[in-house]
Amino acid sequence: MKSVLQTFAVLIVALHCSVCSAQTVEEWTEANLDSLVKLYMHLHKHPELSFQEEETSKRIAAEWEKAGFEVTSNVGGFGVVAILKNGDGPTLMLRTDLDALPVKEETGLEYASKVTVTNEDGSKTGVMHACGHDIHMTNLVGVARYLASCQDRWQGTLMLIGQPAEERVAGAKAMLEDGLFTRFPKPDFGVALHVGSDIAAGKVGYRAGYALANVDSVDITVKGRGGHGSAPHTTVDPIIQAAELVVALQSIVSREVKPIEPAVITVGSIHSGTKHNIISDECKLQLTVRSYSSEVRQQLLEAIERKAKAVAIGHRAPPPVVKFSEGTPSLYNDDDLTAKLSSVFVRTLGVDKVEQVDPVMGAEDFSLYGKAGVPILMYRLGSVSQRRLDQLSMAGRTPPSLHSAAYYPDFELTLQTGIATMSNVALELLPRQ
Template sequence: MTRFAASLIDLRIAGLGLLLLALLLPSVSAAGDDAHSAWIEKHLDEVIAVYHDFHRNPELSFHEKETAARLARKLESFGAEVTTGVGGHGVVGLLKNGQGPTVMLRCDLDALPVIEQTGLDYASTVTTENADGVEVGVMHACGHDVHITNLIAVARYMSEHRDDWSGTLMLIGQPAEERGAGAKAMLEDGLFERFPRPDFAIAAHVDATLPTGYIGYRAGYALANVDSCDITVKGRGGHGSYPQGCIDPITLAAHLIVDLQTIVSREIAPIEPAVVTVGSIHGGTKHNIIPDECHLQLTIRSYSPEVREHLREAIHRKAYATAESFRAPKPDVEYSEGTPSLFNDERLVQRIVPVFMEALGDDRVTLADRSMGGEDFSRYGRAGVPIFMFRVGSVSQQRLDEFATKGQTPPSLHSAKYYPDARQTLRTSIRATLAALSELLPAKSR
């Protein structure tokens, strides 16, 4: 039996034991959850107003200046020790409350270059120039506005209820998640040297396929290694009517695209997930001109470090071999925006999921599928901190049913038409996060 399978069995046993115990005697954590729920309902309108503000005013990766400033002001108003400018526009807030563990709660600040098409009355109308000088829309199409609002609400509750816990709550507003660069930048700027090194780190992420009111979890590998690769294949240009005097880089690129697909189908074990996708090909300017080069853009996904390295080596090998077969110059192969796979600490998941079940109901906490998406929250785990990113259902069951009736799939994250049912989503997210923190930050001694 694998360690992963064993952890799931232990997790189910732990959850059953906790539920049986709850039937037999009053639960301290249940009482805490009652307090959480009452506070959430009392302040939910204020929370939604904060959410609307962040949704209307998104900023792209590396440009989250005002988003970070608004978050910093909120945390300062709760009595947190706040440091800004960590790894770019990163924010670190510390709520210190006596002796005890340090628990990190992270949200991401950046939005996407998407023109919003939700039709919401609080929809973003922001436009800006991207790094290439092209005007683009800006939208929180991945739920980062929910994540920010969740962190603010949780920080406020913890500040107002200091008698209920002890330790240090480390509140992180991370930039540039969508570019896979923010966590790396904050760590390289001394996040775990300048500030307390957390004993645990947790984060919530919206799920566009999970109904509101539900939490999804996955122990072990949950999200993939993500690598971006640019390949420029080179040839010798000339007139399209005289191909014998040229080396056609577009034909070379076509051969390479087909050959790249054999890496996954013939070099990687079928039980190991892997994806090599050519998402873009650009070459040539006119019907009758053979160009000098052709540019390919790839996204590469995997879980284990061994498969990740195999894919990298094989892509180089295939690119160079294809070029040699055409007697073409050696291609340029460059990697960028790499993010390691996200591995949720199995013991931490075992500890937290039963708490979710008690707070929300065991039928509302579900084992989530693995995803080939990526998240740079993984880097905090690679730095040696036990991490757990859980998923929060963000689309009401009614809306999901309506999509199903029409034979449609719900808009995915990063879609111009995606939006969370914010009230229900935040209600669940805040409850789940507070339940997790109540488990990890012990009650003060009486």
């Protein structure tokens, strides 16, 4: 049963339908930008970490319900699903992520996040939307408002999802396991965007095929036998083993994987010991592993475990403990869908504002919707003004990357471009019969 608020929202939508249909999406966005900017600033000031997106989820759910959607909350944690049925036709899923990062903001902006959280060890860390999810959310609220108010321009079912825990590559899995494609219509298409700090605001980039990588996190505990630093012959030194292992791991990519296959093994953390003259009992390493094909992914993981065990055998040490976690498959943009929607981008922005981009070794669990049988496309949304990019280039600097404490988007042009492209994508995929 619809709430009174939702029923009232639907009536308002109907009253404005004929007015909106006379406007282009660009004209509509320009007229409604102020309220969207206020929403963006609110979301930027109030970031929440993965699995903690309670207030963010509530706000997005309220915005979509106000626009006239039937909203279900707490899907796979703090996930939100919003449905708007508008006659017979295909189902299109549009997705935004909700979570922020444990990064202390250093942009100096008036609306900068001042949120801090306490970690399990008692330390404190700042929290900010350093990956642009606040832009993604605001964008999809704008798209929702526009399409709900212009139902005479499209036909079918619009499915919006607010996904938690993307930064932990766990939210898509949680929503799917909670019945995303059984409790709700399984979409015929799935589309999302992601900001890019290296593309000018006002532009978009796209890539058919592999666009983002498989990612796996690996924790290795190298075992030894501790003792006094003056008597290493009485010990089995785990730090020496770890040093050998770091070098051995690099030979996997350089000597075991075909040179034409992308692969990365990075040791991001190594910890052992407590004092200068104490040889410890163990050393802990943390790795991130990236690839594209499932075959190379399995090859890398098998080789990592093999190398770790081989080093231990060479030192007559106990076997290491190797754990794999936080994995997600590579993102493959459907070839036909990409070809179709790249034409939409060109019609919307002009050929000079649309570019093919290189694949990257970052990861995105939006890929799981594709693995579930839905043709998907994630495209990149420029977010830094050309003027700012030019200034940085003249100074010999590159723009702050995503996840940087200094990253921020030029939000007005970024939102205008995102709402225009994504709304026109929906009009293309949900045509009026």
